[in-house]
Structures are given as C-alpha cells and as structure tokens.
Amino acid sequence: QGNGPQYDHTLQTEDGWFIDTSSLKSNQTARLISTMTTVTTRGLCLRFWYRAYGAQRVKFNLLQRASFDVNATLISSIRPNLDIDWREAIIYRQTSGNYEFIFEGITGITVSSSDNIAIDDITTNEGSCPTQKFCDFESQDICGYVSDISGNFNWTRHQGATFSVSTGPQYDHTTFTKEGYYMYIETSSPRRPGDIARLISPTFPVSNEYHCLQFYYHQYGVDIGAFNVYKRDVGGSLNPLKIFSSRENRFDEWHVMEINIVPTKPYNIIFEGVVGKSFEGV
Structure with missing residues (x-):
C-alpha cells in the first residue's frame, strides 16, 4: 500500500x-x-x-x-x-x-x-552487541562511539541548526530535516584555538577484504580549524595513521568521503575536530 x-x-x-x-x-x-x-x-x-x-x-x-x-x-x-x-x-x-x-x-x-x-x-x-557498521546517530547510544578523555572537550549530539550564526548545518544528512541528529563540535567560549575533541568508533574486526569507510561531513565557517580522521590499530602504534584531513571552509552543504581501509588488525576510527581562531568554525 x-x-x-x-x-x-x-x-x-x-x-x-x-x-x-x-x-x-x-x-x-x-x-x-x-x-x-x-x-x-x-x-x-x-x-x-x-x-x-x-x-x-x-x-x-x-x-x-x-x-x-x-x-x-x-x-x-x-x-x-x-x-x-x-x-x-x-x-x-x-x-x-x-x-x-x-x-x-x-x-x-x-x-x-x-x-x-x-x-x-x-x-x-x-551480552554485548556486534560492531555496528552503519550509524546515523539517531539513537542516544550513538552506536557505541565514545569521546576520547585525552581531548579538551567532547563532540555533541545535536539536531537542527547550531547555536552560532554562519556556522554548521541547518539539518542532518540522514533525514534532511531539523528532527534528525548529527555529531558536531561547538567552538564558542570557553573553547580556545587548538582545543581538540575526538570521537572514537567501536572496534572493527580483522578481515581478508578491504573495508570501505564512508562518512558525510559539514565544514562551514570562516575560521575553520581542522577535521582529521585516523585509523588506530588495537595493540599497535600509539600514533594513529591519519587517513583524511580537511581545513578549508567548505560552505553550507554536506560532503561525502570514502576511504579504503586495510584491516590487518582490529582497529578503531577516530574523528578529530580542532578548534580554529574563533567561534565561526564548526
């Protein structure tokens, strides 16, 4: 029907x-x-x-x-x-x-x-749930993603427009409405330039096949800091591998990125937001 x-x-x-x-x-x-x-x-x-x-x-x-x-x-x-x-x-x-x-x-x-x-x-x-391959952040448990306690602040689950003018999206990418949720970093006071927030994925397993990481990101503001994505092997180097970085103002629209992952060890994906020169960088 x-x-x-x-x-x-x-x-x-x-x-x-x-x-x-x-x-x-x-x-x-x-x-x-x-x-x-x-x-x-x-x-x-x-x-x-x-x-x-x-x-x-x-x-x-x-x-x-x-x-x-x-x-x-x-x-x-x-x-x-x-x-x-x-x-x-x-x-x-x-x-x-x-x-x-x-x-x-x-x-x-x-x-x-x-x-x-x-x-x-x-x-x-x-018992616990298997690692979720798809996450739209509509659920309050945000699919098992966690904030890195070594950061200066945390990513925020949010819906609708951000609190600062001329920054951030008006709606999420999943529903394209003000009802949908997404994760973002708020760069207003008390945040300072260079402050870092990291969002860490659940652990993904070893595989004989490539994994494809796909995500949508929104980078709008005149004072954008940086948005970095890392792959960190479980039990591997303390320094994760940077697999994506973007610093420019990419205007008020969602962009898609796809990255091939070689899963030789169990690994986590880390989404890192770095505060720019002012609140106009989300």
Whole structure:
C-alpha cells in the first residue's frame, strides 16, 4: 500500500511477512509490545530491521518498560525519511531487570499513503552487541562511539541548526530535516584555538577484504580549524595513521568521503575536530 515495503526483510520476497503501520489514520498510535525480557548483568543486545518512509508526519519510537513500572521510557527515536531500504537497528541495554520493549508508531494530523513504518526480524541476545557498521546517530547510544578523555572537550549530539550564526548545518544528512541528529563540535567560549575533541568508533574486526569507510561531513565557517580522521590499530602504534584531513571552509552543504581501509588488525576510527581562531568554525 502506498510506499510501504514491497517485500519483507527475512525472505526478500512478496511471500514474507512484516509488521507495518499502513492501517493507521490521523492522530493514532500503534504499539507492538514484546514479552517480558530479562536483562542480565551481561547486558542485552536488541536487534531489528526497520523501514521508515515518510515526510516527518509519522514518528517511530522504541520504549522500554520495567516490570514494576506503569510508564515506559523512550530509548530511541527513529525519524522517517525518503529511504526505501530496510535498515538494521542495534541497541544495547545494560541495566539489569525485567523489561518489555515497545515499538511505537505515531501519526500526525495529516497522513499520506506514503507514510509508513515497517519492522521485521526482531532478536534479543544476552551480552554485548556486534560492531555496528552503519550509524546515523539517531539513537542516544550513538552506536557505541565514545569521546576520547585525552581531548579538551567532547563532540555533541545535536539536531537542527547550531547555536552560532554562519556556522554548521541547518539539518542532518540522514533525514534532511531539523528532527534528525548529527555529531558536531561547538567552538564558542570557553573553547580556545587548538582545543581538540575526538570521537572514537567501536572496534572493527580483522578481515581478508578491504573495508570501505564512508562518512558525510559539514565544514562551514570562516575560521575553520581542522577535521582529521585516523585509523588506530588495537595493540599497535600509539600514533594513529591519519587517513583524511580537511581545513578549508567548505560552505553550507554536506560532503561525502570514502576511504579504503586495510584491516590487518582490529582497529578503531577516530574523528578529530580542532578548534580554529574563533567561534565561526564548526
């Protein structure tokens, strides 16, 4: 119906099954609630495939409700966009207890036949999650990326325009709306020229094949410092290998970069932002 999936994720055929929101009318909410699930001290990895298509008139939320609670807690919000592909969400929960997971679809005042949320192949496994290959920063856990404590400050998860005029994007690259999230560095006071913030990826495994690192970056401001990307082998040299660097004002648009990686050892990717001469460098 409309722009709903033409096939499921499991079989990739019209014979497969999935759950979607195609029957919702305006101002309605649909909830799919899991059985009570135990999160042990080892944590729990929740994985599912979703397809969220629309022009921001619908919302797709994942909530968690403890066995003794009436209210649920929002743990992730995925904004619909114009992407017709199935995407995987991987979410790690580490607070032990018994919980229900709630998949929630909410429609707005107006609903188009193009507005559709579908989910398929939901799994839970005890323990940590595998390294996530794709990250759009829509989830609060930012896919396991962490800030480097040796830096002067941290990258910030943000949506919409940045706080400084004539800098930064107006929207993220995933949804192209002010609802989507991205990571950025804020260079206003108390930041000083040369201050550094580093964002470190989860560890990626060894492989006999090349890995392709692809990312979108936005570099807008008259006093841009530097944006560097490094590959650091686990157990290797303390000095990571610089694989990309950009210093110029690249104006108010998103740019794509692809870099081939030779994964001879487990490795991390480090995204480094360096503050320029003033706040006009994001």
